[in-house]
Amino acid sequence: MATILHAVLGYFILLLVVRVLARRPGSQMTMFEFVIVFLMGGIIILSTVGNDRSVTNCTCAVIAVGLIHRTVSWAKNRSPMLGAIIDGTPLVVIRNGEWQPEVVRGMKLRREDIEAAARERGVTRVEDIEYAILERNGRISVLPKE
Amino acid sequence: MPKPFTSPVEDSVPKVDEKIAVGENLEFQRKWWRFERVIWSVFLVILVCDVLGLFGRGWLSKAKLVSDDGELTLNYERMERSDTPSIMTLHFSEQAIHDGRVKIFVGRTILGPLGAQRISPQPVVSAIGEGGITYTFAATEAPAVVQIALKPSFPGPHKFTMRMEDGRPVEGSVFVFP
Structure with missing residues (x-):
């Protein structure tokens, strides 16, 4: 018991x-x-x-x-x-090529981690990211601009 | 024939910029960040209390009881932890020694819920009755000290009693954390 x-x-x-x-x-x-x-x-x-x-x-x-x-x-x-x-809920870290400072600060994220996820998708510049999303499981989804 | 669907199929996940269904809930997240700040403060308070001994094994948990006639002084921990050993020390004054012997009654709480494991030195006589055990120790002169090793197994508050021969009972309480 x-x-x-x-x-x-x-x-x-x-x-x-x-x-x-x-x-x-x-x-x-x-x-x-x-x-x-x-x-x-x-x-x-x-x-x-x-x-x-x-x-x-x-x-x-x-x-x-x-x-x-x-x-x-x-x-x-x-x-x-x-x-x-x-x-938790998914959070948008980058929107239309711009950092969302409230989310980065609140989640104590390192920008290097998001940039590493972007490089995996072949994106080398933040301005070329349409959305970067911190998923509930901790993964970062990067959607490049078309 | 099955009935056709009448309600439209809608995406229940909130969209960002009306473009991408992410399910972000920033308002909830702001509340959660506030909650995190509070809970980390609570964790800090818990650690400070632990260092001070509020949860046992520290400065705040140490307690001392003295009988009315001064024959018995008891040092123990008022906060104990379940399944964690501790020592209760009984100091007898010169008046407590009669004919080379010290007699003390220990209530059942110390033997049961507070888990008395052993008593040192070994008593000459142990007599059961009155809901506890009366120990008789051979003693020469003060200071005379007896130690009871405890290992509580029942969390919660426990009141205990001890009594010198023909003396008034000394009552204390111990809280055992799970």
């Missing part, structure tokens, strides 16, 4: 902390972000299983986390607002 409660609590604490950390392009995850991901995961495991490291306990914890995740996914699909709270 305690394991399931700890798993639920750990899931939502981790979700909150990861969510309020600034969204960074996932495909460009640096070693710095790997440290955060592994350290947080490792810490939350300690409180979830506690001293009981039996297969039974760990199985229950895994099932509990899976069930919570499925429930949250179901709730996200039912409620767009919940989806926005958990995943």
Whole structure:
């Protein structure tokens, strides 16, 4: 019982902390972000299983986390607002060749990351970008001007 | 024959510049940025409280109780953490020692919810009854110290009682964080 409660609590604490950390392009995850991901995961495991490291306990914890995740996914699909709270919304970073400073500042984005995404699409100048969009999964979509 | 669709098929995703369906919600995002600023402040407060010992194992969590007659002084942590070891220390004064012995009653809260693991030194006699255990220790002269190793397993507030032989009970409370 305690394991399931700890798993639920750990899931939502981790979700909150990861969510309020600034969204960074996932495909460009640096070693710095790997440290955060592994350290947080490792810490939350300690409180979830506690001293009981039996297969039974760990199985229950895994099932509990899976069930919570499925429930949250179901709730996200039912409620767009919940989806926005958990995943955020796509944000336009460049519009008609112009940076959107409020979004860049608010999301703590590095312009180099957007420029790197633009180069992948063969665009070398910001003025040639019609839209650059920071997607919910952290990817940056670049639409060049026609 | 199936009924034809009557309502038009519309794009439910908000468009940017009426051109591209992105689903951007800048108003929500501004609220979220405000929320982030608040939550990071809350996280900072939590860390400061932790450093000060508000969640146990620190300066603010240390507590001291002295019996009315001064025979018993108790040092303990008023904030504990579940499954985390701590030490409760009992100091006996000269008046507490009678015929080379010290007798103290420890209530069930310390033995149960606060998870007494061991007592040091070992008592000469342990007698159960009255909802707790009465320990008798061999003692020569003050200062005489007994330590109880705790490992609480039940989160929440817990009141505990201790009593010297024929003395008035010393009552304290401990909050156990999950």
